Amino acid sequence: MPKINQIRTPIVLVNFKTYLEGTGKKALELAKTAEEVSSETNTCIGVAVQYVDIPTIAQAVSIPVFAQHIDPVNYGGFTGHVLPEAVKEAGAVGTLINHSEKRLKLADIDGAIARARELGLVSVVCSNNATVSAAAAALQPNMIAVEPPELIGTGIPVSKAKPEVVSGTVELVKRVNPKVVVLCGAGITAGEDVAAALKLGTKGVLVASGIVKAKDQYNVLRQFAEAITKT
Amino acid sequence: MPKINQIRTPIVLVNFKTYLEGTGKKALELAKTAEEVSSETNTCIGVAVQYVDIPTIAQAVSIPVFAQHIDPVNYGGFTGHVLPEAVKEAGAVGTLINHSEKRLKLADIDGAIARARELGLVSVVCSNNATVSAAAAALQPNMIAVEPPELIGTGIPVSKAKPEVVSGTVELVKRVNPKVVVLCGAGITAGEDVAAALKLGTKGVLVASGIVKAKDQYNVLRQFAEAITKT
C-alpha cells in the first residue's frame, strides 16, 4: 500500500493561515477532513498550518503537513525565529516560503530554500507574477505557487481571471528550471477553478479561504479532489 | 497548595532561543529540568520556547511556558505569523516581545502588548537600554527585560558590567509606570549574577545561553534559584 504521506502531484495545498477555522482544535478537525477526502479520492492534499499546530496535526493525520514559513537560520541565537530543524522534528514535511503575507528578502528566500533542501523539507515558494516566478525558479525550490496578490481572498479565481499569469509562469519556470513544479493560487473556490488551473499546465493549487472559510469544508475539498482525479 | 504554574516574582525566565539544546526533545528535557528545580526550591522558573515546542512542553510541565514572540494580529489572513490566540490555545501563559533578535516596530510592540493583555498572556518586553525601557513602560506591559545587546551571549553579566543600565531602567520604569516588573538579562551565567540583578532592584532575570548551553543545566539553574531564595 502506498504511503499517502508522500507528496505527489497534482496536489491541493490548503493554507490554514491564521483563520479562526484554521487554528488549534478547529485546525485539527480541518486537517482530519482533508485526510478523509485525500483517502477517499486518492488525491494528494497537503495542509500548511500554524507553527504551534504542527506537532498535534502531524501526529494525528497521515497527509503531508507544511509549515507556513521557515527562517533561513541554523541552531543558535535566533529568538522568535522559525528554525527549520524544529519544524521538521515537529513533523512537517515541507514549508511555504515567501507567501504574499510573509514576503522575504531575496537572499533569505535563497537561504530558506537551501535550508529546506538540506533537511529534506519540500519547499513551496510563493510568487506574485510570472517574472518573479522565473526568478524563484533559479533558486531551485521544489515548487512555486504563483498568486497575484490582488486576487487573494477575493473568490475571483486566478485560473480564470488571469490565465496568462498562470500559463506565463508555467512557461518561464520551465525555461529556467523544468524540474520545478508550478501551482497557482488566489480566488480558487470551486472544482472548476482547480480544473482550469490544471489545464493551464500547473500541477495543483494553493488554496486558503476557499476551503478554510467554506461553510461545508468537506464538500468543497471533495469537489477540488474530484476535479483533480477527472483531469 | 499554591499552583506552581502561576507566574510569580522573583522569576528566572529561560529563553531557549533556537539553540540545539533548546529544540524539540532536548527542549522538553530542559523544561523538565527547570520544573524540577522550580519545585525543589519553590522558585518561579519560566521557559520561553520555540513555537512548535509550546504544545508538548506546556502539556508536560507545570511551570509557566512563554512564546518567544507574538505578532500583533487577529484571526485572519496572516500566513506565517504568530497568532496570539494560537499560542494561548497551545498552552503558553505569556510571551516575550521585541527581543533583540526579533525587534519590532514601535506600533507593533504596542499592538502585541494589547493583544497579550486582551488574552491574559503575560507580556515581557525586551529593551536595549534604560530610555527604551521607559518608552516600553508607557505601553503598559507586565514586565520589561533590559538587555544591552552587546553583552548578550558573552558571559559578561549585565548586572556587574553595566549596573547603571539596570538601576537606571528600574528607576525610569518606576517613574513611568510603577506596576511594571523589571528583569535584566545578557551575560548572566552564575548565581551571583542573579543576586546582583536583584540587588539592583530587578525582580529577576532573563537568561539564555547561561542555562541552555551550560554543561550541567540542572546545577546552574539550581544556583540561580538559590540566589533568588537567599536574596
Add this chain to the structure above:
Amino acid sequence: MPKINQIRTPIVLVNFKTYLEGTGKKALELAKTAEEVSSETNTCIGVAVQYVDIPTIAQAVSIPVFAQHIDPVNYGGFTGHVLPEAVKEAGAVGTLINHSEKRLKLADIDGAIARARELGLVSVVCSNNATVSAAAAALQPNMIAVEPPELIGTGIPVSKAKPEVVSGTVELVKRVNPKVVVLCGAGITAGEDVAAALKLGTKGVLVASGIVKAKDQYNVLRQFAEAITKT
C-alpha cells in the same frame, strides 16, 4: 529682524510625501508658496521634503526644511541609508521620524532621535495613538505628531473626528515629558481643523494632502496660518 528660519510654535509642518505636487520643481514652488505665507502672516511653516529635494529647497527658501526620515546610522558602510550628517549638510534643520508610512523599530526610533539631538536637528516623531505618543515622549524627541493612520489622507480631521486621541496625547505626553511639543495630523484640510487642534492643546499640525493636493495651495496654507494667528 527675526530670522524666520527659526522653528517656532505654533507650527504648520507640511509633509510633501512623494506626491507629484511635492516632487522636484513643483516641490520648490510649493516651498516658496509656504515661505510667502509664512512671511505674510508671521507664522512658522515648515516643509518636510524628499531627500533629493532638500539641497535645492533649503538654499531657495528661508523657512525650516525637514527630512522625511533619517536612519540611526553614522558615517560608514550604510548604502542606501539616510545619513543624518548628510541631511544636515544639505540644509535640513529637522526631520520626521517614524511616519506611519515609514515605521521604525523602537530601538531605531531611539537611535534616530539620539542622532538628531547630537547634530542639532529637530526631531518630530510620528505616532499612531496616545499610548504610543507617551512611549515616544520617553525617548526625548523635540516634537511628537500624533496621526491616527485610519484618518490619513481622508479629509476627516483628527481634531474633530478623534479629539480624544489628540487631547489624550497632550495629557500623556505632558506627564512623561512636559518639554515635548505635541502636534496632530491626519485629515487636516481647513483652517478650522487647525484651530480645533490648537484648542485641544497642541502646538500645531502636521499636514500633507490637505495642502499638497489642494487646488489652491496658497489659499489653504493662508487659512491655516490665519487660524494660528487668531488662536
Add this chain to the structure above:
Amino acid sequence: MPKINQIRTPIVLVNFKTYLEGTGKKALELAKTAEEVSSETNTCIGVAVQYVDIPTIAQAVSIPVFAQHIDPVNYGGFTGHVLPEAVKEAGAVGTLINHSEKRLKLADIDGAIARARELGLVSVVCSNNATVSAAAAALQPNMIAVEPPELIGTGIPVSKAKPEVVSGTVELVKRVNPKVVVLCGAGITAGEDVAAALKLGTKGVLVASGIVKAKDQYNVLRQFAEAITKT
C-alpha cells in the same frame, strides 16, 4: 565626440555609501576626481552617491551618477521613500538595487527594476552569490553586481579569493538572460583586482572603500581605469 555621460562597459562603479569621504562636499570632490580620471583615460566611471548629494553632483560632473537605492513606489503617499521620478529629476541616470546593506524583498526588487526601466534609469542589482544572481537575472535588470557579503570592506578581492563565485555568476546569468551585464565587487582595492574581474568574464567592478577610503583616491582610481584600458 562621444558623450562621456553615457554608461558604457567596462565600467568602474564607485559606491560612496555613507562614508565621511563620500558625503556632501567631499562627495562632490570625489565625483570630480572620478570625472577627471574618466576623462583622462576614456573609461566609464560611475558614482553611486547619497540621495541628498545627487542634484549637486549630477549638475557638477558629466560622468554617470547613480542613486544607491530606489523604492518600488509611484507618486503618492510614501513618506520617507525614495521615489524613482525624484531621483531621475535630480539627475541620476541609474541606481543600485538590493545592495547587501539595503536588501529588498524579492517582489520589491522586481518592482524597483520595473520602475527603473519605465523611467530609463539603469538598474544595477546587487546579489550575494551565483544562484541569487541567476534569480535576479530573470527580473531583467541592466546589470548585476555580485558581492559576497563576507568580503565587503575587507580588502580581500572577490576576483581573487572567490573567482568561482564570479565566473559562476557570469555563467548562470548568461544562461538565464545573456543581455544582463555582470559586475563583481567586494574587496577590490587594486588595478590587478579589476583586471582579474574582467578576465573572469565580468564587464567591470562595483567598488566602495577601495576607492572612497583610499589615501590617494585619484591614484587608485587611475590604476583601476588603466587596468580596464589594458584588458
